[in-house]
Amino acid sequence: MPLIAIVVAALALGFEQLVQWKYGxxxxxxxxxxxxxxxxxxTTCGGIGALILVLLLTQSG
Structure with a gap:
């Protein structure tokens, strides 16, 4: 179980670094x-975050 938590945390950090590198x-x-x-x-907080991410994705494309 701790191994799965470590792997998930590493993937989350990797994704965060990718987002920061690509979208600032x-x-x-x-x-x-x-x-x-x-x-x-x-849902409001998550929706605002998703909207910002979608706007960043469409702007760079």
Whole structure:
């Protein structure tokens, strides 16, 4: 069980670094909002984070 937690944490950190590298500080803010929204079960917070991330994805494409 601890091995799975370590792997999940490593993947989350890797994804966070990828978002920061590709989308900058605004990408990290969006990622944090999504994470906080999921953990707090707050759909507004998660939705705002997802909207920011979608806007960043469409802007760079």
């Amino acid at each position: 500080p605004l990408g990290i803010i969006a990622f944090v909002l999504i994470t906080v929204g999921i953990k707090a079960k707050n």
